[in-house]
Amino acid sequence: MPGSPTMRRATTDDVPALAELFLAVRAENAPRIPPIAHPAATVRPFLAHVVATDTVWVAEDEHGLVGFLALGAGGEVEHLYLRAVATGRGTGARLLDLAREARPSGLALWTFAANTGARRFYAREGFVEVGGTDGDNEEGVPDVRMEWRPHRLSAGGSRR
Template identity: 45%
Template sequence: MAPEVVLRRAEEADAGPAAEVYLRSYDAALPTVRRAHTDDEVRGWFAHVVVPSLETYVAVVDGETAGVMVLEGAGADAELAQLYLAPEWRGRGLGDRFVALAKELRPEGLRLWTFQVNERAARFYERHGFVAVERTDGAANEEREPDVRYAWRP
């Protein structure tokens, strides 16, 4: 029997599990990129900013949080600000479902940033119609890691 997967708006109780997904995903996907914040700072950010103040969605699989997505802004300024999956759920369709939801909620287009070293993410976004529009040396991000700006327009 296939697992039950639900994508839904995050609630207060989702902040802790969503932060854990972020931490585990970041460490698995970006082992060479230093995190600018401690685990506890990330947990606090999810509890006090991300879930209560931003448009945050979680993927729940058989009762366990398996992914988190954050959207910000609207219209031409819409941003896919966060998309993280638990490592064991990468490559199993959750990211595809999140991107489809993001496009449905922001039909005028989306922008996002990812680190240049994250080639897997680049391939994923390009497969979903995102195009690289800017590359930086990382001087403007907290991690000081070269990044790339992607855009999707319908």
């Protein structure tokens, strides 16, 4: 699709743009996504650590970074953030596809309960809600645990 963002692995050079994107998306999506629980000045060092320790892909168009996904070693989608201009264009699905390729045995994530758009998106992508909390997180707001597991054929050939 013309103008579709390109996907690539993040580098340490991306950290300033990732921090800007992270803060902008959190602000754009309030109150569905609550404000961060830490000072904004801590976001850049935090994301430098994420880039150094997780598998991070970025979505980039002619204007710069429009999204990113951070995947932890155990298949945990630690972060998936998209600017508004990148939503509804398949960008999030493409980032999840990269995560699925890296962790074909399954993925898991947490999303805020109030972020109904994200919950619908993840459900369309095959994630199911498996639990949640009443606010046992840094932000102190309810959240939902979701998981994606690949379909496997049983010995009789039916899908589980």
